[in-house]
Amino acid sequence: MAATQVVRSEWTKIRSVASTVWTLSLAVVVTIGLGMLISALSANDFKNMSRNDQLSFDPTYISFAGMSLGQLAMIVFGVLVVSNEYSTGMIRTSLAAVPQRGTFLFSKIAVASGLVLVVGLVTSFVTFFLGQAMLGSHKASIGDSGVLRAVIGGGLYMTLIALFSMGVATMLRSPMLSLGILMPFFFLISNILGNVSATKKIGRFLPDQAGSKIMQVVTPIDDDTPYGPWGGLGIMALWVLAAIVGAYVLLKRRDA
Amino acid sequence: MIELEGLTKRYGDKVAVDDLTFAVRPGIVTGFLGPNGAGKSTTMRMMLGLDRPTAGDVRIDGEHYDRLKDPLKYIGALLDAKAMHGGRSAFNHLLFLAQSNGIPKSRVSEVLDTVGLTSVAKKKAKGFSLGMGQRLGIAGALLGDPRILMFDEPVNGLDPEGIHWIRNLMKSLAGQGRTVFVSSHLMSEMALTADHLVVIGQGRLLADTSMADFIQQNSRSYVRIRTPHRERLLDVLHEAGVTVVESGSGALEVDGGEAERIGELAAQHQIVLHELSPQQASLEEAFMQLTAESVEYHAHSDGPSPVAPATPRQPWGDDWKRS
Secondary structure, eight states: OOHHHHHHHHHHHHHTSHHHHHHHHHHHHHHHHHHHHHHHHHHHHGGGSOHHHHHTOOHHHHHTTTHHHHHHHHHHHHHHHHHHHHHHTHHHHHHHHOOOHHHHHHHHHHHHHHHHHHHHHHHHHHHHHHHHHHHGGGOOOTTSTTHHHHHHHHHHHHHHHHHHHHHHHHHHOOHHHHHHHHHHIIIIIHHHHHHSTTTHHHHTTSHHHHHGGGGOOSOOTTOOOSSOHHHHHHHHHHHHHHHHHHHHHHHHHSOO | OEEEEEEEEEETTEEEEEEEEEEEOTTSEEEEEOOTTSSHHHHHHHHTTSSOOSEEEEEETTBOGGGOSSGGGTEEEEOOTTOSOTTSBHHHHHHHHHHHTTOOTHHHHHHHHHHTOGGGTTSBGGGOOHHHHHHHHHHHHHTTOOSEEEEESTTTTOOHHHHHHHHHHHHHHHHTTOEEEEEESOHHHHHHHOSEEEEEETTEEEEEEEHHHHHHHHOOEEEEEEOSOHHHHHHHHHHTTOOEEEOTTSOEEEESSOHHHHHHHHHHTTOOOSEEEEEEOOHHHHHHHHHHHHHHHHHHHTTTOOOGGGGGGHHHHHTOOOO
């Protein structure tokens, strides 16, 4: 079984369903649109900010504010790519055609994350430039120190979120269960845990809290985060790795 | 050629497939028969490497399924007609299957034509009737031009024309020297297509025999009698040492071909007969008899705790009341 055959097959699967187009479009539109809106509002509000807030004003990070909602569409994409197989019963047809389950899983993941990486990077750059346009005189330039890293990091962040969702969905199989856990977790629970002082020390090791550090260019005053931008992305990558290993082990052992 | 050896699948305490050993040979249609829940689908899933056997082994042309390179070129299977993404077109469904096994794209159009779905190739599968889904599943099985074909309940949901088509398809595939393995819970359907029969009940092998032998061994001949003087006839036959069974519809049945003797006995005692007809049990009855016996066997072997397992099988024994 040549892996290239399976990759080509998974590409056909992913491009031939409507959910791919609408989840990814939604992620792009929401991330860019909300990023522009919040950038524009921040530019207007700048003169009313405290001295500290003005000093740690991070135009790059602000233009990525839409990511918090946009990532939810990426999660839906990641979940559907996998759980479409289970909810339709097609997984049996797929695994009868490709009985090497590792090849099957990793081809699917490779195709989906390749697609998300391209979409994520494009989104990230567009978000940055349009966001900066809204910020007017407070804008950052792509040549500024750390900005290019943050913008590329935005694309990587989206890719890792989708990968994590694919791993979780493979383990859970049901789309409803996967979305029911992932959506509230990334939209609410993680944010609460990462911002409430009692849980902050643990909360900031959660995948999205750690990973979003990559999009930060200006470190806030009195920030005591024990990792840097790449360290944060690395922590997120470890979460993704754990989810994918779990997915592989379960898929390998389970009856289809 | 598919070979099973001691194939067993347990789910906790429940044995779904119990020590199955048989071979499916090329060139003929082998029917895989058993009541609903007998373990047919589980067995087929194990053949395709989808479910792991608890014990035993199954080999496709001497190889384990997951060792086959491009398995669709060895064995094509229709498991579940609904197992496809509703938003994907028939063409793309077959295309991704073809690509995964290095089968040329031209083959997709060929099999769509074979199953008669060319006109709806670009339509989404969710608009398909069960019969069309069944045809698309069969197209997927034929895609790799495999030497072995496996169909799980293929006539489900097909209209009479479709049933006729699939029967002829299976026969012609076997006629080309391929191995054709088809499951059903309908004996009447198997009688029309299968050359060989493998019968299971509650996961156990009940018969592995040619269709002709199965008919000969399992069908019984008997004489059906109707009379307004039922009690008198019963007495007369009892005195003559003839065993009588009461059938469901109020008629009497006597095993064996003794119509002449019963007629003469009735005449001697001046008993009016409304019917005296030699009968041959249908294949359906033979099948029910066979599976009913497997139920009886299980009920006894379970001993003091004759709980759940026997009850859902009851309808299979109901029609066959023998004293």
